[in-house]
Amino acid sequence: MVGRARFAFTVLCFGYAFLYVPIALVIAYSFNASRLVTVWAGFSLHWWQALLHNEAMLSAAWLSLRIALVSATLSTLLGLAAGYVLARVPRFPGRMLFGSLVIAPMVMPEVVMGISMLLLFVGSQQFLGGPDRGFLTIVIGHTTFSLSFVAIVVQARLADFDRSLEEAAMDLGATPWTTFRTVTLPLIAPALGSGWLLAFTLSLDDLIMTQFVAGAATQTLPMRVYSSVRLGVDPQINVLATIIVAVAAAALIVSVRLTRR
Amino acid sequence: MNSQPIVRIEKLAKRFGEIEAVAGVDLEIVRGELFALLGGSGCGKTTLLRLLAGFETPDAGRILIDGQDMTGVSPHLRPVNMMFQSYALFPHMDVAANVAYGLRRERVPKQEIRTRVAEALALVKLDGHGARRPAQLSGGQRQRVALARALVKRPKLLLLDEPLAALDRKLREGTRFELVRLQEQLDLTFIVVTHDQEEAMSMASRLAVMDAGRIAQIGTPHELYEHPASRFVADFIGIANILDLGNGQWLALRPEKITLSIGRPDMAQAISGEVVDIAYEGDRSLYRIAVKGGPVMLVSRTNTVRTSEEAFRRGQTVWLGWNNDAGQVLDG
CATH class of the missing domain: 3.40.50.300 (P-loop containing nucleotide triphosphate hydrolases)
Incomplete structure (x- = not known):
């Protein structure tokens, strides 16, 4: 038994190492003094300072953050509505189609989604005169695919929701809207919170869809990182990666806390 | 009011x-x-x-x-x-x-x-x-x-x-x-x-x-x-012996309305049968009695006296007796 336990422990260590050593290395090398990404030359905060003065990178990060905030909020509202209908309305004309449409962005290749979005925006610009490609079109693009994830989370939460709680509220004199506001919403709030965080992270690191709908003048953080890597990697990338890992880890911890409650 | x-x-x-x-x-x-x-x-x-x-x-x-x-x-x-x-x-x-x-x-x-x-x-x-x-x-x-x-x-x-x-x-x-x-x-x-x-x-x-x-x-x-x-009601509420009276009529008779005795009782209705099973429930005992050429009937006896054994034994032949108004005659 001891031998088996030791074997299992070794396998576990390899598994964790495979997943986390690269991340740990990125974090460590963000404090590297050397100009080369892969050669260690002592501890330094040089590249952290450099990144903080890199206007292009910072403005791209700020743009990505704003897009992620807006699109996560929009996806949460729309995803809540879609998930609620899917969980609560057993039949209406086109229910099958609606259900498939909600899930479609999750299974459809993002390249296809990107092209179709681009065609839509080009068309709308020709015939309606807008919107110009940039902030708004990226938000719309990101919302389209993130809302599916929120809808699925909400639908799953409502599926195992005790309906008699809502009936009890109505029985006690609450209108359907008050029932939703005072009983349904507080009880599915953790699911909404984790849905929002999921949408936020999806938007923050999306590259493919963004490249199609961004237009020429707009550059988000992932686009900026991708293009700077192609020009030659700079240790600032390590610093940026470290910050993103920290933000993602924080979001993950909050999300787990929310769903556990 | x-x-x-x-x-x-x-x-x-x-x-x-x-x-x-x-x-x-x-x-x-x-x-x-x-x-x-x-x-x-x-x-x-x-x-x-x-x-x-x-x-x-x-x-x-x-x-x-x-x-x-x-x-x-x-x-x-x-x-x-x-x-x-x-x-x-x-x-x-x-x-x-x-x-x-x-x-x-x-x-x-x-x-x-x-x-x-x-x-x-x-x-x-x-x-x-x-x-x-x-x-x-x-x-x-x-x-x-x-x-x-x-x-x-x-x-x-x-x-x-x-x-x-x-x-x-x-x-x-x-x-x-x-x-x-x-x-x-x-x-x-x-x-x-x-x-x-x-x-x-x-x-x-x-x-x-x-x-x-x-x-x-x-x-x-x-x-x-x-x-x-x-x-349906007789059977659903409590226990009832439902006896076929012929002519589409039935008698619903509650187990506690029947008396048990060794000798033939002096009551309007009396039949004899053999004790098949006894379920002792503390406050009362339920007897299952197989009537000769008839159904198995349930009779209950309230245990009003503290004893260590039942008044009747399994396999014993006993008499069941009840009065004419003890049960309900049903048409369906």
Whole structure:
């Protein structure tokens, strides 16, 4: 038994190492003094300072953050509505189609989604005169695919929701809207919170869809990182990666806390 | 005093797909009574209750509560409150907020809410538990919170769906009397749905036995037990020996109405049989007796004397005797 336990422990260590050593290395090398990404030359905060003065990178990060905030909020509202209908309305004309449409962005290749979005925006610009490609079109693009994830989370939460709680509220004199506001919403709030965080992270690191709908003048953080890597990697990338890992880890911890409650 | 019935149900029907859950029910419920709807699972008793609360819309017929037609009236506008089988306490609110929920929807002033919630909690003996969460309470306490929440709005009619089903046996018996006490003290009308005939019999002033969406019989517990209207009711409530009298007539005879003796008794009806089985239940013993050339009959004897053995042995031949008025003659 001891031998088996030791074997299992070794396998576990390899598994964790495979997943986390690269991340740990990125974090460590963000404090590297050397100009080369892969050669260690002592501890330094040089590249952290450099990144903080890199206007292009910072403005791209700020743009990505704003897009992620807006699109996560929009996806949460729309995803809540879609998930609620899917969980609560057993039949209406086109229910099958609606259900498939909600899930479609999750299974459809993002390249296809990107092209179709681009065609839509080009068309709308020709015939309606807008919107110009940039902030708004990226938000719309990101919302389209993130809302599916929120809808699925909400639908799953409502599926195992005790309906008699809502009936009890109505029985006690609450209108359907008050029932939703005072009983349904507080009880599915953790699911909404984790849905929002999921949408936020999806938007923050999306590259493919963004490249199609961004237009020429707009550059988000992932686009900026991708293009700077192609020009030659700079240790600032390590610093940026470290910050993103920290933000993602924080979001993950909050999300787990929310769903556990 | 208003002598008009508090609830009047007329030709009410509701079907779910192929199943007729409620199939033409007529029923009147008197103000201030504790009425029980009794039946097996799937007999339509819960659907009837949900129709009263407004969670289901009837396919036909109508419900009048206090003289007002409730057809098309949403649950939140009905002068009715319900206690759910699962209790349906709001897990994200403490006990006081659960009880206050209905009053807040009516926009009752804060100060009045506080006093009425305290009163309701005192009524169910939960004073001082207002700050607890439902998850921190025992099953019996949760049941009482659910009751307080349903009572606090002083509804004209309180619907209770299997109010005691989730409690253990000991607690159930105490709570049964507690419910009757509350109902009498507050002078409310209760409709209790239950599958437990003992519960229905001991609590209700009147009860209806339901079968396949229809009401088989309505009456006081005594009427239903001693004068069942059909073989279904006789068999459903308590234990009955149902004897074929020929000509399509049957006799429903309760086990305790039969006397056992060694010699032939001096009674209008007497037959002999062999003791097949004895079930000793403490307060009484149930005998299964195979009548010669007839059915196996159940006879019960109250154990009024402390003894260490039964009065009759298995395999013994005994006489069964009863008077002509001991059973109910049934046509169907």
